[in-house]
Amino acid sequence: MKKILCEETSEYLELYIDNELSEELRFAVEIHLEECPVCQQKVKMLQEVDEFGKVEFYSDPGDEYWNSVTARIMDSIPARKVVPISPWRTVRYWFESPVHLRRAAYGAAAAVLIMAGLQFSGILFNENSSPGLADNREAGFSVESNLDSDAGSRISGGSLSAGEETPKETVRQSAVQREDRNIKNAVDKTVSAEDAGEKAPYVPKQLTVAPKPPTADNNPPALEDPFKGKQGPAENIQAERKEEESRREELAAAPGLGSTPQIRNPRIPKQGISAFDQSGTGMQGIAGFQQKRISPRNFRSSTRLSDMGTQQQAKRQSIGSSDLTDIELLQNKIILLEVLQTGKDRKIRDVALLQLDEIYRELLSRNPSGDSVREVKGFYSIYKKELIEILGLDEYSARLERLE
Amino acid sequence: MELSPVWIKYEIGVMLSWVVFAVSGVLSREDEQELVRRAQKGDQLAFEKLVIHFQKPVYDLARRIVFNHMDADEIVQETFLKAYQHLDDFSDEYKFFTWLYRITVNQSFSLLKRRNKKVSSLDSLKDEDGVQFAGNADVFQEYRNSELEEIVSKTLDKIRPELRAVFTLKVWGGLSYKEIADTMGISEGTVMSRLNRVRTRLQEVLKKTGGYR
Numbered sequence: 001m002k003k004i005l006c007e008e009t010s011e012y013l014e015l016y017i018d019n020e021l022s023e024e025l026r027f028a029v030e031i032h033l034e035e036c037p038v039c040q041q042k043v044k045m046l047q048e049v050d051e052f053g054k055v056e057f058y059s060d061p062g063d064e065y066w067n068s069v070t071a072r073i074m075d076s077i078p079a080r081k082v083v084p085i086s087p088w089r090t091v092r093y094w095f096e097s098p099v100h101l102r103r104a105a106y107g108a109a110a111a112v113l114i115m116a117g118l119q120f121s122g123i124l125f126n127e128n129s130s131p132g133l134a135d136n137r138e139a140g141f142s143v144e145s146n147l148d149s150d151a152g153s154r155i156s157g158g159s160l161s162a163g164e165e166t167p168k169e170t171v172r173q174s175a176v177q178r179e180d181r182n183i184k185n186a187v188d189k190t191v192s193a194e195d196a197g198e199k200a201p202y203v204p205k206q207l208t209v210a211p212k213p214p215t216a217d218n219n220p221p222a223l224e225d226p227f228k229g230k231q232g233p234a235e236n237i238q239a240e241r242k243e244e245e246s247r248r249e250e251l252a253a254a255p256g257l258g259s260t261p262q263i264r265n266p267r268i269p270k271q272g273i274s275a276f277d278q279s280g281t282g283m284q285g286i287a288g289f290q291q292k293r294i295s296p297r298n299f300r301s302s303t304r305l306s307d308m309g310t311q312q313q314a315k316r317q318s319i320g321s322s323d324l325t326d327i328e329l330l331q332n333k334i335i336l337l338e339v340l341q342t343g344k345d346r347k348i349r350d351v352a353l354l355q356l357d358e359i360y361r362e363l364l365s366r367n368p369s370g371d372s373v374r375e376v377k378g379f380y381s382i383y384k385k386e387l388i389e390i391l392g393l394d395e396y397s398a399r400l401e402r403l404e
Numbered sequence: 405m406e407l408s409p410v411w412i413k414y415e416i417g418v419m420l421s422w423v424v425f426a427v428s429g430v431l432s433r434e435d436e437q438e439l440v441r442r443a444q445k446g447d448q449l450a451f452e453k454l455v456i457h458f459q460k461p462v463y464d465l466a467r468r469i470v471f472n473h474m475d476a477d478e479i480v481q482e483t484f485l486k487a488y489q490h491l492d493d494f495s496d497e498y499k500f501f502t503w504l505y506r507i508t509v510n511q512s513f514s515l516l517k518r519r520n521k522k523v524s525s526l527d528s529l530k531d532e533d534g535v536q537f538a539g540n541a542d543v544f545q546e547y548r549n550s551e552l553e554e555i556v557s558k559t560l561d562k563i564r565p566e567l568r569a570v571f572t573l574k575v576w577g578g579l580s581y582k583e584i585a586d587t588m589g590i591s592e593g594t595v596m597s598r599l600n601r602v603r604t605r606l607q608e609v610l611k612k613t614g615g616y617r
Binding site: 014015018019020045046048049050052053054055057058060061066069070072073074076077 | 459484488571574596599607
């Protein structure tokens, strides 16, 4: 691990308090400062000197003075050019003179335009639009779809999660009504693929809603006894039947096929999610996040997480995705901290730390002065040290860059 | 008609943030450039807005270099007059305030030179100052301020105005090294070394005097 020494740090201290260091160096200086009282003292001295430079040794002369200054300056300057005064220009001046008024007018105009745009595109007030999209947003999950395009997946997620058997033609109509080119293209692609005789991936693999109870005309064909017409010794058939039944039970018990909500995280490769999801640990975030370096086999070690009772909570994604709310991020943070405190596996801890960092960054970018950020900063300062010890400063910063 | 409350809330939130952004009082870089462009074309109203927006920072900077209200007042006038005369020389590659601060710093230096002294003498300061601000007439505050100014100016008097200006731009103005370099017409390395010199010197002085409080 790259550590900077005291002599080296003291060169950086001024740049450090002036905020002119690169992130990596700043980080290194902070780490050093935490354990070096001599450098801490130097920083304190520098800050004291700066405080001296900031001393307010005079009062503000007051509005009256400022008005008089403006008037004197404007009186003293010669006219550069004669500006023709037309009625239109007068009106414009009236609007322009207080900057706020002008901005308010622009803001209002923009708001009206946005409303009009929404009305036109039918997103807000379209009677035909499926409620699925909004409901999914609320529930915080989306359906893993076979359509590659994002718009396409939104469609199948939206319509099918509502439990309807939506014909493709209806979807196409609604897409046309929305005049949403992306969506329309995606649907067209699906339909044309089917027309061409290919097996188009229309129905998503995993539904968010439990399947309908079987009715008289809605019996799944799979329920038919496959051994009905089979010939052979009765014992053999019975053994085969038992085997088949147990296989079915296994399938039914597998997670991810029932009502398990899918994690909404655009950064995780789909393969990563589904591969890991079958292990049933619920920590898909970690799995997907480190898919390149850590194989699913390694991640079986994280099944311990489910023993800690965090499986339910961990269903919400643990990556600091920008899709999540502050509260969700903080919940994820708590889970990750649990992982750090109890998990023995180095790789898991390693990844959890990186994810903490991502949550930290996400929260910081949202609200640079909020309470949650202060809290995050607290645990961050404890664990970033550990992270650097695990990874080394160089690798840590390289991975941070990769993250971005 | 189905309106999802979540969706509506989301849309209203986006709109509100837009409007709040639109009416916030901060003069953005674009607004600033637009005002300068219009002032360059002879629009006096635009220039007036620039004056209103920048007169206080210009005054503060001058005041912290010359330590004297009357001189600072004079520098503000001269700075804006000069800025108006040379508006055509301003190019968009710099920020307007760095250009304006540069004029302010130069005006301050030339005023100090003109008077053939580094800072105004404390006697003249007492005569000229004080009663000027009858508006916020807190006598004790004024007295404390004049005492403070005395200490600060006495301390900073031991430092050359060029170094003092760099230090002030950094500590009071919060400018980056690049912005200070643009303002002073020096390299970033020089900014760094000047700051180092000022801070070392001030540390020595403060150690001797036991601080300013």
